[in-house]
Amino acid sequence: MSDSSSLSQRSLLGIRGLTCADLDLIHSTAREFKDVLNRPIKKVPSLRDFTVANLFFENSTRTRLSFELAEKRLSADVVNFSAAGSSVKKGETLVDTVNNILAMKVDMVVMRHPHPGAHHFLASKVDVPIVNAGDGTHEHPTQALLDTFSLRQSLGEDLTGRNIAIVGDIQHSRVALSNIWALKLLGANVRVCGPHTLIPKHLSKLGVEVSHDLDDTIRWADALNMLRIQLERQGSEDSVRFFPTLREYTMRYGLTLERLGQSSKSLTIMHPGPINRGVEISSEVADSEHSIILEQVENGVAVRMAVLYLLAQKRG
Amino acid sequence: MQNQVLIPPAQFALILDRLAHQLIEHHDFSETDLVGLQPRGSRLAERLKVHLEELLPENTVNCGKLDVTFFRDDIRTHEKPLSPNVNDMGFTVENRHVVLVDDVLFTGRTIRAGLDALLAHGRPKSVSLAVLIDRRFSRELPIEPNYIGKHVDSIGAQHVLVEWAEEQELDRVILLNSKPQ
Numbered sequence: 001m002s003d004s005s006s007l008s009q010r011s012l013l014g015i016r017g018l019t020c021a022d023l024d025l026i027h028s029t030a031r032e033f034k035d036v037l038n039r040p041i042k043k044v045p046s047l048r049d050f051t052v053a054n055l056f057f058e059n060s061t062r063t064r065l066s067f068e069l070a071e072k073r074l075s076a077d078v079v080n081f082s083a084a085g086s087s088v089k090k091g092e093t094l095v096d097t098v099n100n101i102l103a104m105k106v107d108m109v110v111m112r113h114p115h116p117g118a119h120h121f122l123a124s125k126v127d128v129p130i131v132n133a134g135d136g137t138h139e140h141p142t143q144a145l146l147d148t149f150s151l152r153q154s155l156g157e158d159l160t161g162r163n164i165a166i167v168g169d170i171q172h173s174r175v176a177l178s179n180i181w182a183l184k185l186l187g188a189n190v191r192v193c194g195p196h197t198l199i200p201k202h203l204s205k206l207g208v209e210v211s212h213d214l215d216d217t218i219r220w221a222d223a224l225n226m227l228r229i230q231l232e233r234q235g236s237e238d239s240v241r242f243f244p245t246l247r248e249y250t251m252r253y254g255l256t257l258e259r260l261g262q263s264s265k266s267l268t269i270m271h272p273g274p275i276n277r278g279v280e281i282s283s284e285v286a287d288s289e290h291s292i293i294l295e296q297v298e299n300g301v302a303v304r305m306a307v308l309y310l311l312a313q314k315r316g
Numbered sequence: 317m318q319n320q321v322l323i324p325p326a327q328f329a330l331i332l333d334r335l336a337h338q339l340i341e342h343h344d345f346s347e348t349d350l351v352g353l354q355p356r357g358s359r360l361a362e363r364l365k366v367h368l369e370e371l372l373p374e375n376t377v378n379c380g381k382l383d384v385t386f387f388r389d390d391i392r393t394h395e396k397p398l399s400p401n402v403n404d405m406g407f408t409v410e411n412r413h414v415v416l417v418d419d420v421l422f423t424g425r426t427i428r429a430g431l432d433a434l435l436a437h438g439r440p441k442s443v444s445l446a447v448l449i450d451r452r453f454s455r456e457l458p459i460e461p462n463y464i465g466k467h468v469d470s471i472g473a474q475h476v477l478v479e480w481a482e483e484q485e486l487d488r489v490i491l492l493n494s495k496p497q
Contacts, residue, residue, distance in 0.1 A: 006397040025399075032383065032400040040408065041436040044386035074386075309386075313397040 007310050011130040013119045014139035015181035023185055027149050029306035030299070037073065037302055047076035047312055053101050055111040056133070057083040057094075057118075062273055062297065063133050063142070067110050070304035076312075079106065094118065095125045102126060108312065129311040137172050137233065143272050144178035146303040148186060150296045151223055154268045160187035165217045167193045168227035168253060168280050171200055171242070172234065175272045176227060180206055193217040194253060197242040214253050215262060223268035226255055226281045246279055256282045260290065268292055322449075322468060322476070323489035331465040335446060336367035338463050339415060342444075348413040349378040353430050354401035357418035358382075359480050360448055364417065380405040380437075382416075384429035410438030415463075419478040421447040424459035449476050449489060 007022050036044055052071045056064055064080075071078045081101065083089075088097060098109060110131040111119060116138030123130050134140040148159070155162055164183050170176045170192050183190045184207055191209040192199055204210050211217050218224070229249065234242055243249050260267060269281070269290045277283045286293060323331065339345075345368060352361025358381040365379040383403040385391075391398055416430055427445060434440065446463035451470055468476060468491070475492040 005399045029400060032385075032403060035403050036386065036436075039436050040438060044436075045432070046386045046391050049392070310397070312392060313394075 006313065010311070011119070011123050011132075012141050012307055012311065013123060013130065013132050015141045015144050015178045015185070016139070018141075018181075018185065020185050023145070023148065023182065026145055026303065026306050026310065027152060029310060030145075030149055030303045033073075033305040033309070034299065034302035036305075037298070043073050043075060045075045046309055047071070047074040050074075050108070050312055051077040051079065051106045052108045052110060052308065053079045053081060053106045054133075055081045055098065055101070055109060055113075057088065057111070057113045058134065060112055060133070062300075063112065063140075066297070066300045067131075067133060067142075067304055070301050070308060071110075073301065074305055074308060076308070079104075094122060098122060098126055102128060108308070131307060131311065134174055137174050137177075139178045139181075140174040140272075141178050141182075142300070142304055142307060143175050144182040145307065146296055146300045147175075147179055147225060147270060147272070148182045149303050150270065150292050150299050151268065152186075153295070153299070154292055155222055158187075159183065161189065162222045163189045163191065163220055164223050164225065165191045165193055165211075165221040166225045166227065167214065167217065167255070169198045169229045169242075170194050170203065170227070171198045172230040173227050175225075179225060180208055184208075191217060191220065195243050195249070214255070215259060218259055218263050218267070221263070221267060222265060223270065224255065225270045225272070226275075227272065228274065228276055229279060250279055254278075254280055254282060255285050257284045257288065260285060260288075266290065270296055273297070319493060320491045321488055322491050323466060325487050328487040328489070331448070332363055332367060335448075335463055335465055336364055336371060339364065339368065339446065340371060342462075343413060343415065345372055345375045345377050347441075348415060349380065349407065349409060350415050350417055351380045351382050351405070351409070351430075351434060353416065353418045353426060354381050354383040354385075354403070356420075356478060357416075359482065360419050360446075360478075361417040364446070378407050380407065380409075382430060382433050382437075384426060384433045387429040387432040389425060389429065405437050408438040409434060409440040411441050412438075414440040414443045416443055416445050418445075418447050420449045420451060420476050421445075421459075421461055422451045422454055422476075424455045424457035427459050428457050448478060451476060 008019050108129045110133050112133040114136050116136040118135050119130055119132045132141050166176050180190055191211055193211045193214055267290050271293045275286055350361045352358030361379050365377045368377045381404040383401045385398050385400040444462040447461045448465035450461055450464045450467050452467050475495045477490045477492055479488050481487045
């Protein structure tokens with residue numbers, strides 16, 4: 001069979017490593033799952049003989065819920081694990097923890113881990129497909145897949161030459177890096193926008209534009225992906241700040257209706273959540289017709305179903 | 317042995333016409349919907365809809381496209397990954413009579429998946445099955461069609477291919493001696 005019906009990878013460790021055909025396959029499969037989710041009975045028996053372990057070594061609400069729903073809608077059995085209150089606190093290594101879970105006949109692992117690269121390490125040690133649900137500040141591939149899926153639904157299938165800006169805390173965001181890889185694969189023009197201190201030094205080497213001017217970026221873009229300021233990753237209260245005050249950040253980089261008015265186009269506004277209303281995005285914008293934030297959440301379940309479904313298939 | 321034409325175009329048209337008349341004989345199309353199984357059964361369902369609406373000008377016949385991929389029993393054991401087709405059911409089948417339509421009935425497993433997939437769109441009052449080709453003696457499940465275009469006795473290695481004018485210029489059915497790649 002041609003490559004168009006199976007993924008090039010056995011695990012989803014990051015967007016880096018995927019091909020454009022992989023993205024197209026995941027998105028076309030997700031479209032059919034989105035249809036399933038809008039039926040009276042939102043469940044299919046595809047993975048009824050399949051067990052998935054959700055291992056969350058870092059906090060998560062929406063990603064975990066979204067994965068769990070996706071697994072349940074596919075009729076998979078689900079076991080959940082969170083690092084808090086587990087043997088990890090007793091000194092067990094990651095490989096031991098996972099091997100113990102796999103010994104209970106688990107077929108796939110969905111994992112979030114605070115250390116970048118933990119999934120790559122694990123993939124070399126265990127023999128089941130692994131889905132990266134976020135590794136530190138590195139990648140969050142399913143978020144990028146659902147963001148690009150939502151963009152394609154909003155702007156049209158072909159993103160070639162469309163201008164997409166990612167705004168805010170690029171430095172601490174795994175969503176940003178995955179989105180950059182995915183958007184570049186689909187041929188979009190990518191610009192990141194934020195204060196100097198929150199944009200990694202060599203980012204332009206990935207082929208993205210760097211801007212520090214939100215107003216100019218708004219005039220340039222077809223869509224804006226607003227990222228949250230990740231205060232929890234910016235060190236303690238006493239350490240050196242990345243910007244003077246939240247108020248100053250909002251003055252320069254907060255998205256308001258007034259600012260949006262500068263664009264001659266009907267901009268699409270995205271946000272991976274959780275949103276900090278009044279910081280990176282005003283309530284009026286978050287609730288406006290420009291915003292596809294809740295559609296992103298809806299699409300998230302369909303995209304994750306597609307990823308699980310495709311990775312669960314027999315490999316040649 | 318050469319590939320054999322089982323149904324030439326002239327006979328194909330007669331069979332479609334007969335199937336449409338048989339359906340009218342047994343169904344009131346104000347209460348009955350056609351549901352074609354994707355990808356190849358929905359082509360037959362579309363054709364039957366056109367015939368039925370010519371014969372019954374006062375009726376609009378609902379015709380859905382049902383994709384059974386996610387309901388198949390061989391998803392994870394199939395040698396090739398199964399890609400879904402578009403599912404397009406614009407109506408619910410709650411309390412309706414449904415005629416499931418497929419081009420070739422072979423093992424019966426696709427129809428089994430189709431029955432499951434159909435139930436996600438409501439609880440139909442009844443379901444019957446119309447097929448263009450019934451490959452007899454090859455069933456793996458207790459499923460039998462109500463309306464049959466033509467019986468074909470063939471061995472497992474052979475493959476029955478239905479060609480449609482919309483795609484291949486002519487309406488006809490061919491018996492291939494091996495499965496096409």
